[in-house]
Amino acid sequence: MSYPIEIIRHSLAHVMAAAVQKLWPDVKFGGGPAIENGFYYDFDLEHRITEEDFPKIEKEMRDLIKSNGRFEQREVTLAEAKKIFKNQPYKMEWLNEYDASGEKLSVYEFRGFTDLCRGPHVESSKELPKDSFKIRSVAGAYWKGDAKNKMLQRIYVDAFATKEELDAHLHMMEEAAKRDHRKLGRDMDLFHFESEYAPGSVFWHHKGYKLYRRLIEYVRMRQEKAGYLEISTPGLMDRSLWETSGHWAKYGEHNYSGQTEDGRQFCVKPMSCPGGMLVFGQGIKSYKDLPLYLSEFGKVYRFEAAGGLHGLMRVREMTQDDAHIFCTPEQLETEVVKVIEFIKDIYSKFGFNNISMKLATRKDSEFRIGSDEVWDAAEGALKNALEKNNIPYEVAPQDAAFYGPKIDNYLKDSIGRVWQCGTIQLDMNLPERFDLSYVGEDGQKHRPIMLHRAMLGSIERFMGILLENTGGNLPLWLSPEPVVVTPISEKYDDYAKQVVAELRAVGINARADLRAEKVNYKIRELSLSKTPIIAVVGEKEAADQTVTLRYLGVSSQETKSLLGFVRDMATAVKLPD
Numbered sequence: 001m002s003y004p005i006e007i008i009r010h011s012l013a014h015v016m017a018a019a020v021q022k023l024w025p026d027v028k029f030g031g032g033p034a035i036e037n038g039f040y041y042d043f044d045l046e047h048r049i050t051e052e053d054f055p056k057i058e059k060e061m062r063d064l065i066k067s068n069g070r071f072e073q074r075e076v077t078l079a080e081a082k083k084i085f086k087n088q089p090y091k092m093e094w095l096n097e098y099d100a101s102g103e104k105l106s107v108y109e110f111r112g113f114t115d116l117c118r119g120p121h122v123e124s125s126k127e128l129p130k131d132s133f134k135i136r137s138v139a140g141a142y143w144k145g146d147a148k149n150k151m152l153q154r155i156y157v158d159a160f161a162t163k164e165e166l167d168a169h170l171h172m173m174e175e176a177a178k179r180d181h182r183k184l185g186r187d188m189d190l191f192h193f194e195s196e197y198a199p200g201s202v203f204w205h206h207k208g209y210k211l212y213r214r215l216i217e218y219v220r221m222r223q224e225k226a227g228y229l230e231i232s233t234p235g236l237m238d239r240s241l242w243e244t245s246g247h248w249a250k251y252g253e254h255n256y257s258g259q260t261e262d263g264r265q266f267c268v269k270p271m272s273c274p275g276g277m278l279v280f281g282q283g284i285k286s287y288k289d290l291p292l293y294l295s296e297f298g299k300v301y302r303f304e305a306a307g308g309l310h311g312l313m314r315v316r317e318m319t320q321d322d323a324h325i326f327c328t329p330e331q332l333e334t335e336v337v338k339v340i341e342f343i344k345d346i347y348s349k350f351g352f353n354n355i356s357m358k359l360a361t362r363k364d365s366e367f368r369i370g371s372d373e374v375w376d377a378a379e380g381a382l383k384n385a386l387e388k389n390n391i392p393y394e395v396a397p398q399d400a401a402f403y404g405p406k407i408d409n410y411l412k413d414s415i416g417r418v419w420q421c422g423t424i425q426l427d428m429n430l431p432e433r434f435d436l437s438y439v440g441e442d443g444q445k446h447r448p449i450m451l452h453r454a455m456l457g458s459i460e461r462f463m464g465i466l467l468e469n470t471g472g473n474l475p476l477w478l479s480p481e482p483v484v485v486t487p488i489s490e491k492y493d494d495y496a497k498q499v500v501a502e503l504r505a506v507g508i509n510a511r512a513d514l515r516a517e518k519v520n521y522k523i524r525e526l527s528l529s530k531t532p533i534i535a536v537v538g539e540k541e542a543a544d545q546t547v548t549l550r551y552l553g554v555s556s557q558e559t560k561s562l563l564g565f566v567r568d569m570a571t572a573v574k575l576p577d
Helices: 005-023 051-066 078-084 089-097 163-178 181-187 206-225 239-245 247-254 273-280 329-349 372-388 459-470 490-505 519-528 539-544 562-572
Strands: 038-044 072-076 105-110 113-116 133-142 151-159 191-193 202-204 236-238 256-259 265-268 292-301 317-327 355-360 394-396 406-412 418-427 449-458 483-487 510-512 533-537 546-551 557-561
Touching: 005 038, 005 051, 005 105, 005 113, 005 151, 038 133, 051 133, 072 078, 078 089, 078 105, 089 113, 133 163, 151 163, 181 191, 181 459, 202 206, 206 292, 206 317, 206 329, 206 449, 206 459, 236 239, 239 247, 239 265, 239 273, 273 292, 273 317, 317 329, 317 459, 329 355, 329 372, 329 406, 329 418, 329 449, 355 372, 372 406, 372 418, 418 459, 449 459, 483 490, 483 519, 490 510, 490 533, 490 539, 490 562, 519 533, 533 539, 539 546, 546 562, 557 562
Parallel strands: 355 394, 483 510, 483 533
Antiparallel strands: 038 151, 072 105, 105 113, 133 151, 191 202, 236 265, 256 265, 292 317, 317 449, 355 406, 406 418, 418 449, 533 546, 546 557
16 A cells, blocks of 8 residues: 555654664653654653664664554543553643543554554554665754753654655755855855854855845846835834734734833834835825835844754844835736746846745634635735736645735755745735825725735845855856955966956956965865855966966866956856846
């Protein structure tokens, strides 16, 4: 019988728990769900599990699989369950919180290991793969995710239906480790983090900040050409604004806030939307002013648990390329399609051409604002825009923003990973809450429809994705330092400075590496730091007014006239479009 991969992974989680119990009988069990690419299980164990234990656990798992043990399910009462798990404090805690209401509980038994579990599982371990799983890592995990509770040992396992799938995944993971943006950030001298002083915030170094600004510069240029008006709103605003928008009720615990001496409570800006509402609300707007595109590169702040912080990918301080598009109902479909095409074109300039989309629909009522009628209209409008224009999409149930449905953009990188980036969110609720209006052709007031739009999303996160996609080998127009000139000895320092001066005269960020080191040593270091072009100069180059060029990732080199090189570089570093 063929089983879905989730059932295989969940069953393997029980096999691993049984293996750990056999190796360390005093173990106390947390829980172990299937997750993307595998599963994990949490253990309370005096023995500290290390990588040296991984082969031992894997061997025990394979032996258990070969034993053809059955996964036996039975239903028990709450009282019976408490007898079974009387020596398992984490299971007992769950049972003590459980309101049985006369229901039977489900337990599964496998080779001496018993767990509270709804299932389903495979019938017998003979139906499980023996060679398509591998323990990835062990990490600390607080019981129930609460730092006040005890930290358990969480074992992560990669698991697939076939060995070929596992091997492909492990190869991708090896590539991902080489491309880790945190490693590249160090190698390229772009940024660092200080967890003691500013957890989740980036300390930009000179080259990293140039790359950060270059990303913004490109998006800003494209937006201005498309008719966007850039605004800037305060980073500190009264709490009442966030109460009006609904953000405080839904996400207040993630806000940074405090009270001033005059008794007012202010929030550090967690998102740019309410500020955009206030800007639109200034003055009378006519239907002739719509669609109105307001953009903002807003610095926003949100509290993320320390355990969830991950380099540039998940931070507490970020810059978002937000925009808010105010339009009439008749303009909505056209604007949605325009934004989709705009986002796709922007991504293509960064080398991302494999883009997919998901339509995220409403959450349960307690997690959203607005009536069902408004949500019906909003979801229907996005669906119609996608389908009438033959734009492929999937549905992501209950993944909408709290104020409206959205179309999320997913891009696939060079090693096959998928990242959620840009988003288009249709909002009929915030214009209502902020009492926004425009004067229609009939001379009456009408409520605008608003689209929240982000292309890159968080500039920080997009930079992390871009670094990992390229392995640090950035296109010349994005590179913060596209050329470094290195003389073969100090006798040619003056010519190296001349080359740099001519490059800088046409706007190219170049520098000379005049360290008293051998040229081969400097070339190795510059290659490690992902310098796109190393221009080597010596006696012949100085005499002929040429440069010898070494390109990142290319073993051969070429010699060009200085004039031709400067002209070519001036073109190569221009922003696309």
